[in-house]
Amino acid sequence: MKKASLFVLIAFYFFAGLNHFVVPEFYLPLIPDYLPFPKALNLLSGALEIAFAVGLLFSRSRNLAIYGILLLLILFIPAHLYFINQGNCFDGYFCIPAWVSWMRLLLIHPVLLFWAWSHRHNDYSILKTWI
Numbered sequence: 320m321k322k323a324s325l326f327v328l329i330a331f332y333f334f335a336g337l338n339h340f341v342v343p344e345f346y347l348p349l350i351p352d353y354l355p356f357p358k359a360l361n362l363l364s365g366a367l368e369i370a371f372a373v374g375l376l377f378s379r380s381r382n383l384a385i386y387g388i389l390l391l392l393i394l395f396i397p398a399h400l401y402f403i404n405q406g407n408c409f410d411g412y413f414c415i416p417a418w419v420s421w422m423r424l425l426l427i428h429p430v431l432l433f434w435a436w437s438h439r440h441n442d443y444s445i446l447k448t449w450i
Contacts, residue, residue, distance in 0.1 A: 325375065325438050332388060333372035339365025348409035351401040367391060381438065388435040392428065399424040 343361050350357040374384030408414035
């Protein structure tokens with residue numbers, strides 16, 4: 320079960336990171352106005368998510384990747400608050416009810432933090448299992 324959870328975590332961050340490159344217009348409105356270079360920040364976020372997903376594959380780099388994911392999730396909190404502060408809607412691009420934004424911040428975000436945290440100190444290699 321733990322290996323399956325790790326495999327899903329790897330896929331989750333790999334495809335989330337890839338999505339920053341494929342659909343940047345989804346992420347750009349989420350970047351607060353006070354941060355410079357939003358396009359570069361979006362691409363950097365995606366690249367880091369992909370790098371951390373790859374790092375999760377190997378037992379030697381797993382803890383570093385996990386701490387990187389935890390740091391990213393913490394750094395994303397201002398974007399969640401910014402979205403809530405903007406009324407949960409960006410220029411008609413997408414709008415969601417306020418309770419969904421709050422649930423995403425107060426429930427889903429901590430679950431993502433815990434999910435990554437739960438895989439630290441696992442010494443098995445995902446690649447050995449499937450290759």
